[in-house]
Amino acid sequence: MKLKEIQNLIKFVANSGASEVKLEMDDVKITIKTTSEDKVNTVVQQIPMGQMQQAAAQPAAPVQEAPASNTTTENTADDSKYITVKSPIIGTFYRKPSPDKPTFVEVGDTIKEGDVLCIIEAMKLFNEIESEVSGKIVKVLVDDTSPVEFDQPLFLVDPS
Structure with a gap:
């Protein structure tokens, strides 16, 4: 699957x-x-072929959400023109392929559809998250090595 x-x-x-x-x-x-x-x-x-191996999995720890801050209408209007890239799975967010490598994308980088933006680790599986849009990275919304929830915003992309 x-x-x-x-x-x-x-x-x-x-x-x-x-x-x-x-x-x-x-x-x-x-x-x-x-x-x-x-x-x-x-x-x-x-499940490997020929073996019925049971792997115990612990549910992901819930993320404490910060209280909503007071934002000006200018920021809201500015953010509305951007596309939000959201997490497709629960796991741990990584900006780099490994600790000694550079980050996949930085603010200001131009990306195209299919470019790897980050990795999300879920149960020892490292899933590359690819961009579904082309544009320019405006903001990274999650810190490196932070836990993320399903559908949590990760990046803001300017499609123009």
């Missing part, structure tokens, strides 16, 4: 109101649990 299919399944379950969904296919076992706080926990297990 591809990452995009898993992401779409998570969105579907989150919007459906179901509290838990389990899906088993040949070599993949997926469990998606939602809580009353509209948080979604997803467990994906790869």
Whole structure:
């Protein structure tokens, strides 16, 4: 099962109101649990052929959200012309492929569709997050090595 299919399944379950969904296919076992706080926990297990290996997964720690700050209408109007790149999964946000390498993108960089923007680690799997839009990075909204939630804004991109 591809990452995009898993992401779409998570969105579907989150919007459906179901509290838990389990899906088993040949070599993949997926469990998606939602809580009353509209948080979604997803467990994906790869089962090697010929072995039934059980991997225990701990749910991601909830992120403390900062209280909404008072912003001027100028900032809101300025941000509305930008495209927000959001996290497709829950995990840990990394701006670099490894600690000794440079960041994937910086503020001011021009990106095109398919460029890798960051990595999100979920259960020891490192998922490259690719841009779905072309434009210029205006703002990075998440600190390196921070936990991120599903659908959390990561970058602001100016499409012009």
